[in-house]
Amino acid sequence: MARQKEFDPEAVLGQAMAVFWAQGYEKTSMQDLVQHMGVHKRSMYDTFGDKHALFLKALDHYTSRAEATFRSTVDSITDTRAALRALIEGSIEAGTEHSRGCMLVNCATELAPRDPEAAEQVERHFERTRQLLVDLVARDRNRRDAEALGTLLFNAWLGLRVQARAGQSPARLRRMAETLYALLD
Numbered sequence: 001m002a003r004q005k006e007f008d009p010e011a012v013l014g015q016a017m018a019v020f021w022a023q024g025y026e027k028t029s030m031q032d033l034v035q036h037m038g039v040h041k042r043s044m045y046d047t048f049g050d051k052h053a054l055f056l057k058a059l060d061h062y063t064s065r066a067e068a069t070f071r072s073t074v075d076s077i078t079d080t081r082a083a084l085r086a087l088i089e090g091s092i093e094a095g096t097e098h099s100r101g102c103m104l105v106n107c108a109t110e111l112a113p114r115d116p117e118a119a120e121q122v123e124r125h126f127e128r129t130r131q132l133l134v135d136l137v138a139r140d141r142n143r144r145d146a147e148a149l150g151t152l153l154f155n156a157w158l159g160l161r162v163q164a165r166a167g168q169s170p171a172r173l174r175r176m177a178e179t180l181y182a183l184l185d
Contacts, residue, residue: 007037007038007043009048010061012044013057014061015037016037016054016055016058018036019032019033019036019037020103022100024106024110025055025118028051028055052115052117056117056118060121062103062104063121063125066102066104067128067132070087070129074132074136080136080137080140083136084133084180087133087157088160088181091157091160091161092160092170092174095160095164095165096168096173099167100165101161101164101165104122104126105162107121126158129154129157130154133150133151133153134149138150152183160173160177
């Protein structure tokens with residue numbers, strides 16, 4: 001008879017996500033993961049696979065949560081400019097918390113350039129986020145420039161995320177973001 005898991009895989013995955021997010025892929029050792037996740041190494045391998053597989057699952061966990069938050073914000077705020085402001089403000093707050101930046105942007109710069117699986121996952125999330133911003137702009141009456149403006153907003157949003165990781169203050173990021181809101185006028 002197979003032994004039942006003595007831990008909640010979702011909770012443990014969240015702990016792995018936090019370690020990778022704080023330290024990055026390269027600086028995170030298997031010992032760091034075992035220690036922070038509170039599981040035996042064998043159980044971790046049996047449940048998640050190797051470090052790389054665990055990282056990709058943790059990244060997927062992160063992106064699923066981020067996308068759900070984005071979607072919820074867009075769906076709950078009918079005014080386009082107010083929705084964009086809420087998205088950007090949420091990103092600034094999340095990105096400057098503990099100076100961790102955005103886990104996906106961190107992965108895009110650390111691992112994706114040499115890891116095709118990570119690059120594919122980053123690109124998938126980036127495209128879904130870009131499309132969400134295009135859709136947000138498009139709902140503001142009959143904007144013909146929704147594709148271009150949504151893509152511009154996406155790229156600016158990414159820039160803010162990188163700036164947050166680089167240590168820019170929330171106040172400075174908010175000043176930068178004011179220009180974005182004016183684009184919707």
